[in-house]
Amino acid sequence: MLAEIxxxxxxxxxxxxxxxNATFLASELWALGVTVGWMTSCRDLREDxxxxxxxxxxxxxxxxxxxxxxxxEDDLTVDAIAEAAGVGVAIESDARGRMEARFLRAGFTxxxxxxxxxxxxxxxxxxxxxxxxAPGFELALGGATLLAMPGVPRELRAIWADSAAARVRExxxxxxxxxxxxxxxxxxxxxxxxxxxxxxxxxxxxxTIHFQVVFPETxxxxxxxxxxxTVAEERLVRLAAEARTRLGPSAxxxxxxxxAAVLGRxxxxxxxxxxxxxxxxxxxxxxxxxxxxxxxxxxAGGVIAYANxxxxxxxxxxxxxxxxxxxxSHACVLEMAASVRARIGATWAVAITGIAGPGGGSEAKxxxxxxxxVVGPEGRAAHKQYLFPGVREQVRRLAAYWAMAxxxxxxxx
Numbered sequence: 001m002l003a004e005i006x007x008x009x010x011x012x013x014x015x016x017x018x019x020x021n022a023t024f025l026a027s028e029l030w031a032l033g034v035t036v037g038w039m040t041s042c043r044d045l046r047e048d049x050x051x052x053x054x055x056x057x058x059x060x061x062x063x064x065x066x067x068x069x070x071x072x073e074d075d076l077t078v079d080a081i082a083e084a085a086g087v088g089v090a091i092e093s094d095a096r097g098r099m100e101a102r103f104l105r106a107g108f109t110x111x112x113x114x115x116x117x118x119x120x121x122x123x124x125x126x127x128x129x130x131x132x133x134a135p136g137f138e139l140a141l142g143g144a145t146l147l148a149m150p151g152v153p154r155e156l157r158a159i160w161a162d163s164a165a166a167r168v169r170e171x172x173x174x175x176x177x178x179x180x181x182x183x184x185x186x187x188x189x190x191x192x193x194x195x196x197x198x199x200x201x202x203x204x205x206x207x208t209i210h211f212q213v214v215f216p217e218t219x220x221x222x223x224x225x226x227x228x229x230t231v232a233e234e235r236l237v238r239l240a241a242e243a244r245t246r247l248g249p250s251a252x253x254x255x256x257x258x259x260a261a262v263l264g265r266x267x268x269x270x271x272x273x274x275x276x277x278x279x280x281x282x283x284x285x286x287x288x289x290x291x292x293x294x295x296x297x298x299x300a301g302g303v304i305a306y307a308n309x310x311x312x313x314x315x316x317x318x319x320x321x322x323x324x325x326x327x328x329s330h331a332c333v334l335e336m337a338a339s340v341r342a343r344i345g346a347t348w349a350v351a352i353t354g355i356a357g358p359g360g361g362s363e364a365k366x367x368x369x370x371x372x373x374v375v376g377p378e379g380r381a382a383h384k385q386y387l388f389p390g391v392r393e394q395v396r397r398l399a400a401y402w403a404m405a406x407x408x409x410x411x412x413x
Contacts (some may be wrong), residue, residue: 196246
């Protein structure tokens with residue numbers, strides 16, 4: 001089943017506010033297994049609203065409309081939808097009664113235009129507004145079902161939760177079932193991922209693949225549609241398994257997993273702990289790790305040693321190492337990792353040092369140069385040198401993520 005979202009308001013088209021209603025509704029529809037084919041915004045002009053809802057009804061089975069249900073002259077949604085449907089306009093009695101009671105309690109006098117916000121198209125089904133005055137309403141428009149709600153986010157969400165979501169769920173019955181999974185990928189670029197997964201869904205009925213970059217990760221979204229949910233889920237399981245095989249360890253998790261959470265589970269399952277030593281990331285790796293609930297069971301602690309003096313005093317880096325190799329070097333980062341592991345008493349340690357920019361680089365060590373080291377039990381050690389692109393924040397974030405990825409590889413080896 002295809003849906004369209006129409007949001008109405010000059011302030012949207014002028015870029016004065018962010019259209020959070022459209023984002024909310026799209027997310028909620030997708031959660032219900034409804035595909036949003038189009039999202040349209042238009043001005044508070046009657047002819048524009050008429051055209052927008054007619055076009056939407058011609059393309060989609062369900063049209064959700066937000067905005068323009070208030071008391072002012074530019075609130076024209078009721079009139080425009082009534083015109084598009086070829087019906088008149090009426091006062092909704094229950095909403096009027098609630099409005100009059102509210103005005104009476106507040107000691108306010110109703111103005112003539114107050115009634116504008118309790119109007120609905122003739123014959124429309126009412127969706128009561130438990131968070132405000134203007135009711136939502138539903139009517140048939142062409143071959144589609146149109147649901148209109150106020151533009152005030154808390155009122156729209158109240159109507160959605162109280163009745164509109166259930167109505168969409170009801171309308172969806174008998175349409176294709178949707179099975180889906182999101183694979184989280186780190187360490188490969190979007191074009192590389194696309195190349196590896198070329199042809200994955202070509203011979204799978206009802207299957208599609210979608211990519212979303214959420215820096216520094218790529219989300220690979222697999223979707224399978226079929227009237228039979230069991231069939232859709234079985235196809236999805238096979239697709240996901242094949243995708244993971246093609247992507248290898250870069251596909252580190254699924255759904256709401258984070259790289260830090262997957263790493264934490266790997267450590268916890270082995271009864272292991274980790275300590276961090278950070279220079280250019282300034283605590284970012286530690287922050288990402290401790291964002292995971294329950295991290296105290298496997299995150300032992302860390303040291304931020306930004307200045308060379310702190311690397312020597314707090315991490316025991318040898319002055320000779322800094323003189324001979326510099327702070328951004330293989331030798332320095334290994335000493336940082338070994339020292340923080342010993343001082344904190346962790347099973348594993350990961351250390352990061354680099355040049356995040358925009359200054360501080362040289363021909364030998366340009367901005368973006370980062371060294372990461374992992375030290376573990378029984379003399380285990382690993383080191384990687386990277387040259388990251390981008391601005392300072394991108395370099396720092398990539399460094400923290402690659403540190404976690406290197407540690408995960410070593411822990412699970």
